[in-house]
Structure formats: C-alpha cells, structure tokens
Amino acid sequence: MLVAIGVDRKRASVASRERLAAGGEDLAEVLRSYGSLDGVDEVFVLSTCYRVEVYAATTCPSAAAASLAEALRRRAGDEGLALFDLRGAEAFRHLSRVAASLESGVVGEPQVLGQVREAFGRSAEAGSVGKELSSVISRVLQVAKRVRTETSIGRAGVSWGHASADLAEKVLGPLDGRRAVIVGAGEMARLSAQHLHQQGMHVSVVNRTLANAEALAREVGGEARTLEALGDELLRADVAVVAAPVALAALEPRGAPAMMKLRRHRRLLLLDLAVPRAVPAALGEVDGIYVCDVDDLARIQRQAQEARAGAVRDAEKIVDAEVERFARDLAERRAAPIIAAVRHQASAIAREEVERTVRRLGGDPELEKRLDALAGAIVSKLLHEPSVRLRRAGQEAEGGASLMAAAARIFDVVQPTGEPAPHA
Secondary structure, eight states: EEEEEEEEEEOOOOHHHHHHHTTHHHHHHHHHHTTTTTTSSSEEEEEEESSEEEEOSOOOOHHHHHHHHHHHHHHOOTTOOOOOOOTTHHHHHHHHHHHHHTTTTSSTTHHHHHHHHHHHHHHHTTTTTOOHHHHHHHHHHHHHHEEEHHHHHEEEEEEHHHHHHHHHHHHOOOOOOOOOEEOOSHHHHHHHHHHHTTTTTTEEEOOOHHHHHHHHHHHOEEEEOOGHHHHHHHHHSEEEEOSSSOOOOOGGGGGHHHHHHTTTOEEEEEEOOOSOSOOOOOGGSTTEEEEEEHHHHHHHHHHHHHHHHHHHHHHHHHHHHHHHHHHHHHHHHHHHHHHHHHHHHHHHHHHHHHHHHHTTTOHHHHHHHHHHHHHHHHHHHHHHHHHHHHHHHTTTHHHHHHHHHHHHTTOOOOOOSSSSOOOO
C-alpha cells in the first residue's frame, strides 16, 4: 500500500515547512529515521519551498501513517500540525498531480517535475526505496510526461511577462537574436525582461536610476543605461517595453519618421505597460511602428487563461485515467492471492471428484475429459461473482481488508500477511 503524509503551502506556514524541510546532508539521516518507523517498508521525501511530503510503501498503512504523522509533528514542533493523510490510489493521485504541476502555485511550471525526480533519486541513493516505490514513481513520472506532451499546460503562460513575449512574437516572428530595451526597473519591467530574455532576446535596461537598471540587467545578462541613452537604444531595438509612467523625449511622434528612416524601417513594437500611458498613441500611425498597451496585453492574458483552463481539464482527465488504472492494478494485487487460493482449492476439489467418478464408471478417458471440462466450467461460474467482489474490496484502503479476511475464513484458505504495495 502507498501512503502519503505531509503538508503544503495551504496547510502549513513557511516557518513550519522550514522546520520540516529535509535536504543536503540532513536528508539521508531523515530518510533513515523515517524508514525505521513502525509499518514503514520503503520511504522517500519530497521537500521543496512549497511542500514537505513523505511517501511510504507499507503492508500496514494505519501503522505507517500514524508513525510518520507523529514523526513529522515532532520535527515541526507542532502537535496540531494539519497533515494530509492519503492512501492507495488517492496517494498516487496526489503525487501525480504534484509532478504534473497541477498542485503548483503557477500551474504548468516545469520545475516541480525535476524536483520529484531529484527527490526520488536522492532517496534511492540513500537506500530508502525499493521495488515498490520505484514502480510507483516510474508510473508517476509517466503520468507527468503525458501531461507535458499531450496538453498545452506548460505552454499557455498567463503573466504579464508571458503576454509581452507572446505579443512581440506575433508582431515580429521568432524573437531569438533580436534586441529589446526595457524602460523602467520595477516588477512589470522585470517580468517582461525575464520572458523576453528567455525567448533569446538581448535585453538592455534603461532607467532614471542607473543602479536599479544595473540590478535588473544582471538578472537577464543585459546592459544598463540611463534614460538619456533611450534614443540610441531605440535605433537598435526590435521591442521597447515602457514600464515607467514618464514623458520620454525619444518617443515624441514628430521625431518618429526620422528615427524609422535611421532604422531602415525595420519594424518596432512599443509595449506601453505604464499607467498612465507613456507612449503617445500617434506613434502607432507611423509606418512600421506598432503600439500596444495594457488593454492589449490583458486581452492576450484572457486568451491564455482560457487556453490554460482547457489544458488543466485535459491534464486532469489524463491523471484520472491513470489513477483508475492504478486502482485496478492495486485491487488486483490485494485480492489476487486470496482469489488464486480459493480457485486452486475449488479446482483441486473438483478434480478429486472427477477422478473418483471416472474410477467408479470404468476409467473412460473421454468421459474424464468431458467431466473435467464440466467441473472447470462450474467452478468458474460459481467463483466469478465472489472474485469480482473481492477485486472491488481490494480498491478500499482499509474496509476491503475485512471482506478479504472473511473470504479467507469462509473458504478456509491461508490469507497472505499484510497488503502488497502497488506496482506497475
């Protein structure tokens, strides 16, 4: 059985998550500690800025969950810490959603998948995981890969920075190798600079205070200049993002035709993110200059949000389908030993009766063959519905155990000890 115990940003404060965090040299000791707890057979820890989650393979889910919860609360120094407790298919669902970034602060961000891989790898290096958790993680990574490749969840950005880059690409085509100038050094300027840089653009930052421009330029590997240099930067730039509400001499409409002539009429996109607006609307009337403001970006954001919502629905369908398949496999593994034992016992009894009957009737081989087939058919039909019910019981993390135990007693077969963990 797979058990998941932990907290995320919704359940615990930053301070609590910091106390629970396990990383660096501390991780191996934490894994050894958790791996020695009552009921825990295998264990791995996912520890990030937003969550600290412990996953265990166990044959005793109640004992493992209780001992892990106690250990986490003790480590956090908080007896009332609100931990989630998930088991079986629901634990698998949660980890799949985490790896697919459906539980991330920014849905679709790719970092968490790498964090899951790294966490599992470090747990494997520490020797705290074996075949069962390895199989679970393999399936989780396959789910996340399907979500990334079969949906657009990682491609529909909804931030101002994403919108700026998307709009620039629509106007100019591929951005790799082009130049951008950012006017301002605040949050809007920073987001735009980062996303344009990620698209392969060379970024210059122009700001009244040079020190602030230099700080932002360092983040994106660009250049920093004062406002007086904006005219020169506009001659080289393909995109100008104006995120400071100031009047700029370099953007006076009367000088635009001369500027475009010096640029040899290369297209120039002016993104006005300032409120109030800093780019005169008249510039958009100059051939080759495209002026867009926050309303244009808001429209792109709404379109991206709609695309993201559709991608999330597609991703959740994939996760639901994989969880259903996991649950079926889990049910099969939990119920299979008892079903096999009952069928073996019934077949042995049927075979014994066939042999006794054939001996009394003279040992006819053809009769034996027919009676064997008849007995086998009867056994299959009699045990079909009990087998179905046992498989359904296998899907229940705790309640199904009592039904399987009752079946073992009724049919007088040996019930396997514990509950096997899920595997691929």
